[in-house]
Amino acid sequence: MRNKIVAGNWKMNKTLEEGKILASEVVNMAADEAPSDVTVIMGTPAIHMDAVGKLVKDAANVAIAAQDCSAHEAGAYTGEISVSQIKSVGAEYVILGHSERREYHNESNELLAAKVDTALAADLKPIFCCGEALETREQGDDVAYKFVCDQLTASLFHLSAEVMTNFIIAYEPIWAIGTGKTASAEQAQLMHAEIRKHIAAKYGQEVADSVSILYGGSCKPSNANEIFAGADVDGGLIGGASLASRDFIDIVKSF
Numbered sequence: 549m550r551n552k553i554v555a556g557n558w559k560m561n562k563t564l565e566e567g568k569i570l571a572s573e574v575v576n577m578a579a580d581e582a583p584s585d586v587t588v589i590m591g592t593p594a595i596h597m598d599a600v601g602k603l604v605k606d607a608a609n610v611a612i613a614a615q616d617c618s619a620h621e622a623g624a625y626t627g628e629i630s631v632s633q634i635k636s637v638g639a640e641y642v643i644l645g646h647s648e649r650r651e652y653h654n655e656s657n658e659l660l661a662a663k664v665d666t667a668l669a670a671d672l673k674p675i676f677c678c679g680e681a682l683e684t685r686e687q688g689d690d691v692a693y694k695f696v697c698d699q700l701t702a703s704l705f706h707l708s709a710e711v712m713t714n715f716i717i718a719y720e721p722i723w724a725i726g727t728g729k730t731a732s733a734e735q736a737q738l739m740h741a742e743i744r745k746h747i748a749a750k751y752g753q754e755v756a757d758s759v760s761i762l763y764g765g766s767c768k769p770s771n772a773n774e775i776f777a778g779a780d781v782d783g784g785l786i787g788g789a790s791l792a793s794r795d796f797i798d799i800v801k802s803f
């Protein structure tokens with residue numbers, strides 16, 4: 549059985565005080581309400597990770613993620629954050645390849661392959677994002693499937709089958725991020741099935757079946773249930789709706 553995961557991505561939101569309040573609410577509600585087989589993750593700004601890491605330390609089902617990491621281990625890289633720094637504040641996960649990083653920071657598939665390796669070497673679990681832009685989707689579903697599978701090939705397919713086992717991928721169509729426009733549950737399921745088929749072709753069905761594939765893009769309490777019902781949808785990466793504890797936990801309960 550693969551892991552069910554709901555990960556919040558706070559992006560560049562919340563002051564430290566606001567973030568601590570949100571994180572405490574999430575920890576408390578998750579303890580009372582989250583299904584025991586769902587891992588809840590908060591992807592906080594780097595500046596919050598130490599404080600939020602302390603808040604989740606004793607929570608059985610809540611963990612934290614960084615929103616990015618450097619491909620380098622340490623050194624003269626002003627403004628960057630290293631995997632050992634991320635680990636040192638208790639984070640277990642790192643979101644890599646978010647479309648906003650790809651677009652605004654020119655992150656290439658090659659750079660992301662290096663970041664994946666650096667994260668894994670530090671025992672940090674990547675939540676690896678992929679997804680197509682609207683103009684790609686408008687060229688046809690098959691073009692979108694190929695685009696996303698090519699992203700995965702370029703950044704992940706150098707990994708061993710052992711490392712790929714239980715890996716976490718987030719499919720986020722760029723046209724659905726922060727736009728209020730979600731992919732339909734059917735579109736999400738079809739893409740997730742294509743991703744799993746692509747992984748199976750390289751690593752075999754058993755490895756493919758162990759990979760958690762999350763959907764992201766305007767996921768909210770009102771649509772999470774339908775989206776998570778897809779056979780190949782193992783949870784979500786949640787932006788806007790992760791900024792309100794009630795909405796976030798309602799999504800966590802949507803399996």
Ligand code: PGA
Nearest residue numbers: 725726765766786787788
């Ligand atoms: P959204 O963001 O839920 O606000 O659309 C999702 C994401 O970018 O991870």
